[in-house]
Amino acid sequence: MRFLHLGVGLLLLLSAQHAPAVVIPSPECQTQCGDVEIQYPFGIGDSCSLSAYYNISCEVQEDNVYKPILYGVEVLNISLIHSTIRVLNHISTYCYNSSSGAMETNPWTFNANGFPYRFSDVHNKFTVIGCNTLAYIMDSDGTGYQSGCVSTCNNKSDLVDGSCSGMGCCQTAIPKGMGYYDVSFDGGFNTSNIWRFSRCSYAVLMEAEAFNFSTTYINTTKFNDTNIGRAPVVMDWAIGNVTTSCEVAERNETGTYACLSRNSECLVSPNGPGYLCNCSKGYEGNPYVLGGCHDVDECKNNPCPSGGICHNTPGDYWCSCRAGRKFTSQNNTCSIDTGLVIVISALFGYMIIQKRKLNQVKQEYFREHGGMILFERMRSEKGLAFTVFSEAELTQATNNYDKSRIIGKGGHGTVYKGIVKGNTPVAIKRCALIDERQKKEFGQEMLILSQINHKNIVKLVGCCLEVEVPMLVKNQALEISFSTLLRIAHEAAEGLNFLHSYASPPIIHGDVKTANILLDENYMAKVSDFGASMLAPSDKEQYVTMVQGTCGYLDPEYMQACQLTEKSDVYSFGVILLEVLTGQEPLKLDGPETQRSLSSNFLIAMKENNLDPILPSHIKGQESNELIRGLAQLAKQCLDMSGINRPSMKEIADELGRLRKLSLHPWVQLDVEMETQNLLDGASTASFQIEGATTGYPTQDGENLPMNPRSSYYAR
Incomplete structure (x- = not known):
């Protein structure tokens, strides 16, 4: 794994932190490298930049062209107004090697923590390209942010130039404050079966505005070859560290206040620690150097009304009108100077403003208390x-x-x-x-x-x-169970079946997961939390503008098309069946890449006819092979990538009812010693325990509810 850490020149950084005063750049300092303008506080050379944090070197690259380099990354441009710097970021790849028959991964980690740089949440998006890929981005060294993006397609005809909505291309936003990220690929998604059409998958945090998806990125290496395996990313920068606020900086107790221009002001950094400098209103230029902010002559563009005269002043301007007329700043007009007209106009304007305020108050009252x-x-x-x-x-x-x-x-x-x-x-x-x-x-x-x-x-x-x-x-609903998980799953399926089939109009839950299946005082399953639900649209082309739900339970088809259907609930319920069957979490971002997705691991195990690696050892010998096989087959149908192939909730409820009978009638239990055929050619018997307990589960009142005497498990 390649790892970029902005740690070059540590001794220089330490000395810069204890510098007695702000460095004033010499007029002889180089201000251009190639076609990139280098503006202070950045500079080429220690004596030309504010500190080592902003020290740029001008180096000859492979194409014999001078380019600015900041701690090992190429700088594309610097903006003082927006306090951003664009650099080239490395692309993570995940490619199939036809010679070795293996997937080869080349992930990228970028660490700018401890430096005055943060990835812009406004300008960047995590971008994934491929026809069978799921990539993750994690900030485990900072904000704790974790997310993923899935991209699939069957052939090139599915793709559209400029479209990045899950078909060959996927994008997701990042939070504020990120100064670190690493990329990983889900081993359950790879190009081993489609390498002749699409050999590689790519993932990179990059500037969204600079990206336009091309269908050629799928069957060629054009995307990765551009900029030699790099893509532009925008980073926000600031002055100082986490303890440096504008209030502290403006006191200038250490002589390091960076806003040197007289007509400048200190601003709080919108993304991360530190502060920014900006020219005051009516001024423009470089606020980090003495005399850098100069007056803007607004009168060059004549902002005054027709017939008016513009008068420029330091940092501002004012307008006057010819004799007999008076300038009105509210509507920027030269109107007749009649007292009555002015009074009536003022009263009329006041009434309009008050009416608008009253309407706004009424609307706000409706939103906040208008239930x-x-x-x-x-x-x-x-x-x-x-x-x-x-x-x-x-x-x-x-x-x-x-x-x-x-x-x-x-x-x-x-x-x-x-x-x-x-x-x-x-x-x-x-x-x-x-x-x-x-x-x-x-x-x-x-x-x-x-x-x-x-x-x-x-x-x-x-x-x-x-x-x-x-x-x-x-x-009341309790997150606790004393009955079997199979009965709870059956009752939950009945509830979802009611929403899909008998509610008028039908209701799609939208966030089916174990945490939303509660138990009442009689321990009957209750489907809850309808904040993400929607009434089933009569127009099948209706799309959801924001993907909602919970990672690990989300329907891949829903993530690609943003179209919520009853079959989206079915997919999520299939993940619940896997939790019942295996006792595992649906998504483990802290484990090995190949074992993070429970659904991916399960589908691979089913394909190989070997469930033994994902079944808990203590389930073996306690339940019949027919019951385990039936649950596994039902879960597989629910997790079909195509929603049209998934069963309805009614079919699921009926099948769970049939499977419950297997656990209720002892004559269907198979004798383990007489069993000659392993379950799916992988395991002869199975039993399970969910986050195991051996005595019971404490209630809110401190009592332990008894567990099923036939089992040794309880529900989360």
Whole structure:
């Protein structure tokens, strides 16, 4: 693995950190390298830059052309206004070697931590190219960010120039504050079977604006050959370190304040530690050098109205009108200087402004507390009955939202266990700090839950609107099980089948996972959390503009096309069946590359007719081969890459019902000693334990619920 660390010249950096004053560049300093302008605080040579952090060398490259190099990477250009620097970043590759018959990986790690550089979250995207690839990007040395991007295609006719939506090309955004990243490829996706058409896959963090997908990138090495295996990436830069704020820097106690121009100002860095310098309003130039910011002559472009006269002033300008007219700055006009007209115009303008403010207040009130309007509509149209709780009631019910009352967390909020009046146990969902999208999701979940009445779907009891972030109150659900996982999976399948087949209109859950299958006081499975759900569109061409869900459960077809269907829920449910079958997490980003994706490992095992490596050892001998084989086959059908080939939730529920009978009737159990054929030619018997326990699982009250006497496992 190649590893880039901006650590060259350590002694120079240490000396720069203790420099007594800001370096003032000499007029003799070189300001050009090749066709790139080098502006201070950057410079060529120690005495020409602010510190060693910004020291650039001008070197002759292989093409006999001088190019600027910063700590081993080529600089394309520097922007003082935007505080960015564009450099060439290495492309990670994953290629099939037809001679050795093996996949060869060449991943890339970029580490700028400890330096005043961060990858721009505004200008860059993690870009993956290939016809059968899943690549991951991780910032394990900084923000803790982890994500992935999958790209697939069958042949070149599937691809479109300029399109990067999952067919041959995939892109995903990064968070703020990243100064480190590394790339890895999922071994379950490779080009060993398509190498004659597409031998290599690529992954790189690069400038999104500089990228335009070409279909030739799939069957040639053109993408990697461009810039000799590199692509442009934009990095934000700043002055100082994590402890250097504008308030501290402006005191200039150490004589190192970098905003030297008189007409400059200090700004907080929007991406990472440190500060920036900018010319004050009405000035332009270089704020890092004495006299670098000079006045902008706005009158060159005559911003005044027709007939007006522009007067330039230091940092500003003003307009005047000819005799008999008066300049109005609000609308930039020279109007008749009549007092009554001015008064009437002012009053009229004031009324318009106040009316707009009133409308804005009403709209904001509707968004923040306006669930009442939705409730009134639900009551009048649906005849629904529910309780509107006060904030004090829910605070008391959850013991002031005590941490011990938390029974679930997710992307849409936190769920607390509570007891409301009448000693009714409930689950109280408190939404996270809400934004516009989450407000829609809250209303969507409330609307969906109000229309559903099924034994395996959580029931809406009421809500609270007295707070800034509204809350839902549902019948209590516990993340705990004393019955078999097979029964829980069967009941969850029945709930999803109801949403798909009997709700009117049908409802797609959108975030099916184990954390969203809760148990009530009778330990019956309840499907919950409809924040990502949507009503099934009548127009099959309707697309979702933002991919939602949970990594490890996401339907690859949904990630490619952004089209949410019932079969997306089916894929996610297939991952749940794998968790039941293997007791493993759906995605392990901290393990070996080839073992990170549970679904990939399972499908490979099924293809090789050998489930033994992924089945827990203690499942063997406890369940029949027919039961294990049936669960495995059902999970495989659910995980089919093509949604049209997956079964419906009704078919899944029926099959789980049939498989449950195998575990209920002892005469279908096979005698292990008499078994002569291994399960799928890989294992003769199987048993399992999910994150094993041997005595029981403690409830919120400290009691241990008994486990199934036939098994030794419990549900998370």
